Amino acid sequence: MSDDIRRNMALFPIGIVMKLTDLTARQIRYYEQHELVMPARTGGNQRLYSFNDVERLLEIKSLIEKGVNIAGIKQVLLPMSESSEEATVINEQSEVKRKEMSETQLRKMLKRQLLGGDKRLGQVSLIQGELSRFYKR
DNA sequence: CTTCTGACA
DNA sequence: TGTCAGCA
Numbered sequence: 001m002s003d004d005i006r007r008n009m010a011l012f013p014i015g016i017v018m019k020l021t022d023l024t025a026r027q028i029r030y031y032e033q034h035e036l037v038m039p040a041r042t043g044g045n046q047r048l049y050s051f052n053d054v055e056r057l058l059e060i061k062s063l064i065e066k067g068v069n070i071a072g073i074k075q076v077l078l079p080m081s082e083s084s085e086e087a088t089v090i091n092e093q094s095e096v097k098r099k100e101m102s103e104t105q106l107r108k109m110l111k112r113q114l115l116g117g118d119k120r121l122g123q124v125s126l127i128q129g130e131l132s133r134f135y136k137r
Numbered sequence: 138c139t140t141c142t143g144a145c146a
Numbered sequence: 147t148g149t150c151a152g153c154a
């Protein structure tokens with residue numbers, strides 16, 4: 001499956017990514033600072049994004065719009081070392097499916113936090129400001 | 138002209 | 147997040 005290398009191939013500069021994602025350079029760089037995306041660099045230190053990076057950014061954008069903050073996105077997106085319940089699944093095309101948290105699980109976490117009773121240590125606030133549109137909508 | 142880092146009237 | 151500076 002050498003289709004992966006193409007998706008991970010560093011191709012476009014931040015300017016194009018901006019148009020592709022409707023995000024500002026500021027935001028894109030900001031998310032990188034928080035390790036939400038790690039684009040490659042050219043010899044001149046210019047960022048080069050791959051298709052995967054762009055998709056990643058779109059997912060981040062989506063979550064931001066839903067009211068999830070950086071801390072929350074980190075927990076919802078990929079680099080999930082081990083998900084106790086959600087098993088790593090292989091999809092129909094034998095392509096490794098992304099270990100993303102489902103909407104339902106997200107809501108579950110949100111509800112648990114919003115309802116207060118969060119006794120687990122080291123838990124970070126997933127929501128920004130007011131309890132977001134999860135309950136407004 | 139485009140991108141990069143750092144900083145904040 | 148916007149935006150401006152000063153480089154590369």
